[in-house]
Amino acid sequence: MGVPAFFRWLSRKYTSLIVNCVEEKPKEVNGVIAPVDSSKPNPNDVEFDNLYLDMNGIIHPCCHPEDRPAPKNEDEMMLIIFDFIDRLFSIVRPRRVLYMAIDGVAPRAKMNQQRSRRFRASKEAHEKIEDMARIREEVLSNGMHLPPEKPKGEHFDSNCITPGTPFMFKLAECLRYYVHDRLNNDPGWRNIKVILSDANVPGEGEHKIMDYIRRQRGNASFFFLLN
Template sequence: MGVPALFRWLSKKYPKIITAVIEAEEAAINGSGSDHLDASLPNPNGFEVDNLYLDMNGIVHPCTHPEGKPPPDTEEDMMVEIFIYTERVVNMRSRRFRAVQEAREKEKEREAGIAMFEAMGRVVSDETKNKKSWDTNAITPGCLFRILNFQLH
C-alpha cells in the first residue's frame, strides 16, 4: 500500500524529479532472437543517474493490466512480466555503474599480465605493480577532495 497523494505532492514540490526517459532501441545480439539493450552506448537521455528508486506499484500494475494485450494467465506469467519490465528500467539507467565492473576486470587482467611477466623472469618495477587506476564514479555531488601539497621544481 502506498502513501496517498505522495507522488502528486513530490512532483508538484520538486518538478525536476520527473524526467521523461528516452529508451534505447532494442537490438538482437548474436542473432539469438532475444532482444537486449546495448548499455555500452551513450545514454540517449544525455544525463547519468546516481540513484534509482523504483515505484514497484508503477511496474506491477501495468504488467498485470497491460494495454493492448491480454493480462497474464498465471501468477508465474505475471512475475515474469514484472521481472522483464524491471530489468528494462534498470538497463536504461545502469551504464554508469557497468564501468566500475569493467574497471575491476581490467585491473585483474593487468595483475595477471604482471604475474605472467614475472613468471617469465622479467622484472616489473614497483611503480608498475602498485599503480592504481582512478574511479571517475567517485566524483559525486558533495564528495570531498584531498588537497595534495607539492612543490614544482
C-alpha cells in the first residue's frame, strides 16, 4: 500500500498473520512440462472463494527485479507476469472470483508526489551518467588504464508503469488475452468470474479492490453466497 515498513510492523504485531503454504510444482512428463491442475482440491486443506490481486505489486517486481537479471524486452516481461499469476492462482485456487486491479489515475496529492519523485530520480540518474563519464575521462587523461565500457543494452524506464502510457495499454491487452486463454484452456478457471480493472479505471489497486468488496455486501446474492 505504499506505506514504508508497514508490512514489517504488521507481521511483528500479528505473528500468526503469515503461514506456510504447500505449493505444487509443475512436473515434467516425457520431456514436456505439465502445468499444475488447479481444479483439484487445494493441497493446503482449505478452499478459497475469492482471490484479489493488486497487480502493481506483481508488475514492478516482474519488470525490473532486484534479485535476478532484468527481462530482455517487454514480451519477456509479459510472460513473467503470466507465470507469476499462474503460480499465485495454483496456490490459492479461488472457486468463485478472481479480481485483478491495476493502479489507475491516482488522487491529485499522490500524483504530485509521484511526479516529484520521478523527476528527481530521472535527474539523479542523468547526473550519475555525466559524473561517471567525467571521471572516466580524467582517469584516461592521466595515462591510467581502464577496462572498456560495457555495451549499453535496451534500458527499461520503470516510470512507464503509470496510467496513460503505451506500456500500460499493451499490458492491459496482454492480460485480456491471458484471461481468455486461461478461461478456455485451464480447467481451474472455467467456473470462476474474472474481473480485470486496468489502468483506465481511476483509483489505486487496493482502493478498487476494497470498493468492489463493499459493493458486494450490498448485493442481494451476497448473503446467499455466505450460506
